[in-house]
Amino acid sequence: MNQTMTLSHDLHRDDEASKIGMWLFIFTELLLFAGLFIVYGVYRYLNPVAFHLAAEELSVTVGTYNTIILLVSSATMAMASTAIRLKNKGMTLLLLGITLFIAFMFMVNKFFEWKGKFGHGIFPGSDDLLRLGHGDTLFFGLYFFMTGLHALHIIVGFVLITIVAVRVNNNTLTADNPVLLDNSGLYWHLVDLIWIFLFPLFYLIT
Template identity: 65%
Template sequence: MSETAVHHDEHRDDLGSKLGMWLFIFTELLLFGGLFIVYAVYRHANQEAFHLAAKQLDVTVGTINTVILLISSMTIAMSTTAIQKKDKKLTLILIGITLILALVFLVNKYFEWSGKISHGLYPGSPVLEELGQGDILFFGLYFFMTGLHAVHIIVGMVFLGVGFMRVKNDRLSFDNYQLLENGGLYWHLVDLIWIFLFPLFYLIT
């Protein structure tokens, strides 16, 4: 064990890690891109059914969730500014608000989903099988895409939770905040995907 023991982990490159985050965001966009293609193809093939099925979804809940995510995007962006201004307390509050909003989003989602499921609208359900192919595909896509999006919300929460703990322990501060910024970028991605999901499922009728 010599001085070589302090090895590459010391290497720090904020721009590099931001670049890495952007590249990862590309891959996430493509992941959902595949689903958007599937959505487009099936919407084209079942226009009437998609039109009617979309009316089953509650636009109010969808709108509330959209607003929640937009606000949370704002608070997380503000937290990266707060940390650069060396305001630790404000940073923690802003990340905290973001996390709470994310949780509210998931709770809303839970009630929305369980409402649909109690009406027998879930993949593979007998009710849905009787409704016809367009409805099967619409609700299949609805559960799959919003479900995958919810998984991303949870991943984002873990990411931001780590950021929160690090700010709290002073391991993340004004001269070393890349992790928080990357978390913010990821959170914007999660927000952005929802901005597309919302009109596709709720608004276009």
């Protein structure tokens, strides 16, 4: 009975369509952030001094640390895809666990970074930010919106990778059907790619 159900499930599984769907989703996400990057570029061009001064309020050290750990997480996700194909369940779970830990650390760093800004009265709608001027308001408005949207993608990725890890542990995701892990990896690489653009725009170009 179980074998019949498994066979029926495999017959209805379309891995290629699943991968194409993920690539289309990634394309729409890239379009979304490309639009935001264009908005950022226009406003920066119109307010160069204000954006320059506002960027100096951000910690390059924190941004660099987050960039490094996200790059490491991309590597661990890629290695997890290889490990599952080698039928190494233990290594796959270990690599997924490392990726989840890194995602958690990124969110912790982002929490304290945002907390510091709120503590200094720098957040959208605050009186302190409004007193700094229109350019600063635009910069930090974009900063909170774009990094917040990126953080939301991190949370979604965390949930996806957790589901993958549970399925690997339950032997419902194996070397014979690794597409969910592959798609989750593609999504996670997208999250990292977006941050690679956010990091220099907000932290390095001062």
